[in-house]
Amino acid sequence: MLTALSIVLALASGLPQTNAHGQAQTQGLALTQLPAPASGPIRVEAVVVELVSRQSAVAPGQTLELGLRLQHDPDWHSYWRNPGDSGLPTQLELTLPAGFEAGAIQWPAPQRHFIPPLANYGYEGEMVLPVPVQVPATVEGPSLRIEGKASWLMCRDICIPGEASVALVLPVVREGAAPPSTPHAALFEAAQARMPTELLEVAVSVEDERLSLGLPEPLSSAEFFPLREGLIRNAAPQPLYAIEAAGQPPRRLEVALVSDTAKAAAAAPKTALEAAEGVLVADNRVFELRPVMAEQPLPAGVEIARVAGAPDRAPPSASSFRLPGFWGGSAGERAVSSNGPTPGALQIGPNARGESIGGTNSIGDTDSTVGRAARGSAPDASVDFGLVNLLVAALFAVIGGLILNLMPCVFPVIGLKVLGFARHGGSGDAAQIQAARSASRASAWAFSAGVLASFWVLAAALLALRAAGQAAGWGFQLQSPAFVASMALLFVAIALNFSGVFEFGTAMTRLGQFDSAPRPSKRRRRSSLGRSFGSGVLAVLVATPCTAPFMGSALGFTLSASAVQTVIVFTALGLGMALPYLLLGLFPAWLRWLPRPGRWMESLRQALAFPMYATAAWLAWVLGQQAGIDSVLALAVGAVLLALAAWLYGRFVQRAQVARLSLTAARRRRILAASLAVLALAAGLTIAWPTADTLALAPVTSETRGAEGLPGSAAAWQPWSVDAVARARAAGRPVFVDFTAAWCVSCQVNKQLVLDRASVVQAMARADVLRLRADWTSRDPEISAELARHGRNSVPLYLLFQPGQEQPAVLPELLTQGIVLEALAGLGSAH
Template structure:
């Protein structure tokens, strides 16, 4: 019987040797595996931590990037055995909002070499390990597991079922050294110069944190001219240009070990090298070969997550995705879901204020067709022409986004409104459209002219007008977004061109769908009055939303380029309006000899107006008065002193330091109120509540991506910081960067096992209000508005 049990045990070890049962911890499955089925005395045994991530979750490399924590593995080995360091496979850059992390998604194996002593006795051994990692999606959860692996010690060993995983992991790590020369250029940039043959792509991952900007694009230049033979095996000279982190100079690079020795891993055409810095000059210039895409840190992601980043540059305007949306490129969407969201977003976009004038145009057009009857066929053709104009415009925008993305620019919906010159041009265009609606002059848009239905259905002219109305609809829609649009557009970040065009086509379909339906089913327009003088009045009424848009764009321009730019725009708009009046009064409405002179004066006035209104190319972001705008600078994810729990924000114009009472002012030029974060504790919460103050608690951590995005884009921006100060809110920060059992218990008490968590305690309410993980300024301000 004992022999039978021993035989069964040996069979079990033969089958399960080098494999143990995986352990599931939240979104990650962890397992300790080996590359061979036995440990050979005097040899090296490859063990590995195998992590399987749920979709859209990730863990981190040895340098986690802008936030995060590297995975750790502690092995408990038999006496005399020794383990080396993790042989890290090269990571990928994971973009979330304005940040980038170095990490792994899906499945990763982290190999560790283990030296087996020559005197290891044959038989069975049991290796145990303690693994710790950080898993993140829209929240970050620390993971920990105790793992075990039964193994045999034998004279020979065969590959285990996991041997292929080890081969892939080792191939994904650096196998040979790549000597480079490091050079520093202007504008906070560094270059790595190296020599290899036939390089097409390159991407660098630094060992040292906080030296190289993780989200910035990396550009590859060829420094020499390929030989006439064009042989691919001829070594060439290359330069990879990197953006340094803010404030990093040569001294910081030297201190961080970036100027000598191993400095990181470079992926070159799918092959990985350990980059070793040495003496010499990196050179400059060269021919741009490729760009490893990145994000523009100065713009970042808009409030609420990556999907909403498309409106962050529009003068403070923002729109957020649904609470809890995944703040990552593409989120959790499939192409089909993104297309569906695009159709829904396009439909809702018609209800946005910026599209209202174009809705009016289509109402006039359908009314001009008389709804049914003889005009029914023309109404259908006009609706299709409008849809064609919408589709063509969306595809042009998609093409522009792809071209700029290929050039290494991080752009999205409404990207053009980040340019003061474009904002000014849009304002002048809307001035002209408003004057056209008001009847100052006539130019196109014959669909809105009175004089009979025949003018509205005038063959090619009517269809051209409908197509132009579609183009205008998209043009005026770019400052706006709608629910579902954020998720759909966020899906396109980093996606192939075909998928980008599919999503943009879905947006166009949604936007044009109501008009196509009405065009094909004109009986639905029976509620419209018959064509008449009301159309002229309604058309003139549409001028005022356009003028309101001009006022809003002028405000945007003021935030971007200052009050002088607004004055120049106003004067330019006067000259453009004069040109429109001259054209309508003397060119269109007159057949006399004065037409030529009036036309020349109109052109001159238009040219002067455009020249005067266009901001300078180097227009900054200074507000009126020329002072530099500065978002409220709050504390880091660490603590800011307990005084913040009871202190109040200081007046603008005081010193930028925090006093012992918790007062926190700003520099005399910024006009912003930074948030004075106090150290969270239950006692601090109760003390502030006993004093009758509202309390806002930020459960955060330095490694939490969503926490840093919310802090950078919402909590420490002027609107929210000012609201905290005006309402005398006690702001407390619970820093979970290092494990804290009190914070862990507080998170569990509110049904959470990770950060971020945002609590708002209001006077008179026994329980706090829990805000979503993904914040927007509007969401926080709305919550604060309930404070009496």
């Protein structure tokens, strides 16, 4: 029951909370916290947005040209109305006074961004999306305030949803006056130059998977942008042909259809017409197409121009794989190599150097403020990286899952698995041995099912958060104080169970627990399988604070992978974790190497309660880091009430002495004890649960939280920020960044045994290394984005920026003093 409760709490607490506006977005985005509506520019991550106007005042009875100005950081881009193979269109919802009427966003023609084998449509640099507003004949008051809510998706090598509440205050002039233009008028003019201003009727024919557009003018170049998603192959080339035949259009533009569209078009011409709806950029002009079906297939013609498509494959470097500490070279080279792709991350798919720019048509300067092609972009969303890359990521996930069994956070569960295995000592007659082996196999499958089901739940939660625009990674549940509190109470309950206070599924974490009878009842078999399934769930719950070698790279693959690929990687991770127990269950003969059952098993079970108590204490400390000391007191009171409930249940319900009592009296006594236990449990959960007021007293972000909040921190540790790294690198100073979290066991072990040891601290001081700590204990979008930028969605991550090196060195997840000191020794040679 407690295990199931924790799963529910994990899902509930892992979802983003409703923002202050409480509004659902049309694209399903749950985005970063909104600033209050304000006039002027607002920066959200890599984009500055602002509600602007072409006119400097509101004139009654005239059209007011508003617009959403977006100024992207270098190499970042947002999306057109049809984003292409991935992405989301920008949205603007205006709140206007009565009588005002806003039109739809006017979309300048985009450019294609190639991410082989896909392509997207969008904008880069500074630009504006105009929105016409019809002003009524009468406007009250000397000024007008217009508010709106903008949402967009910004992408570079990662994609981050953005949202902002924007506002604009304009004076009202008398009727008939013509207000002057604002400084933003140039942006509106640049956008207007990319607007479709002419209607062009085109003849349409379909042959196989080729859509032909018959153009009535002898154009020298042309590029087609479809209005509807999913009908054409956006990354395919678009050849332009000259037709000399009489009675035929002088030009034919060929567009590749997706297979389903081609089949549908062959059966219904309407599909072909829908696929041909769009915008054509040709000879410094922008047309809106009006497609009509051709009476007969258009002639082939002679090719005179071509809009290039995406390359057939990404550059070789884009599909390279590197894991520090495992492949090639000396230890120092493996740990600190910074040549080529970013080491330490599983680099899959196109990187920042492997993208090309689509299109041969441009209107005006290609570096104008409107819609330059995205240079240096990597996968925007769910990109199909190919079978080989997926298999490598899955292999790393299996290895990481195997190693995860050896991590300290999983140790208590492993000890209990030993108890379960030891019970298969092979004693008894042949029927009992055969029954034991059969039950062992069934329980092995049940345990594996519990592990896999838990990993699937985690994958589904991550995909849901990703679809909602939230950056989440391995262990994201522990960023929620509610989940941390529930996990702490769960570990207290398990520890009390191991200590013998009450008996609640004593074999919950045993694999292959079986009835010694030759033919156990169906009820007992189902109970045994349920306990084994719960064992797998619990193993995954306690494993989430740990990141094993290989896991970081494999999980980093899921940042831009499709939903199916993400589920495959998480399935491989679960299989790796369950594999040892599955093998022992399927091959019972191996169990003879384990000690025979005996009284030592009960002693071991009780001894393993203390690691559980220690884990609960550690989680209480994590909760204090997230929500303040008052939350720790509430958790402690809740734990006491939970212990009272467990004692009442164990003493008066499970082990009640009823020999001197009548059946009715014994039943009443049990009911009373059970009721008091339920009340105590409910009170404990209510008191321990972090409230909104408690969380408000302890806000934690990467900017407000310093290194002093973490254990064993030397005074030299400074809070991480992008600006701090940039300033230090500009000054030629080496930088070491520790991406960590209070709930990450591996992080804490590395701190205590390596990073805060005197030899390492002194070596960093001698090399004048700036030590920055990025604390991901609570959800932090900036840290999430930085982790994703380096191909990770989990901690720990250790980066060493060396002067003169473009990319940082990535150290392994499990550190030793030798690895760090050798990496620091390389700084001396760099100087």
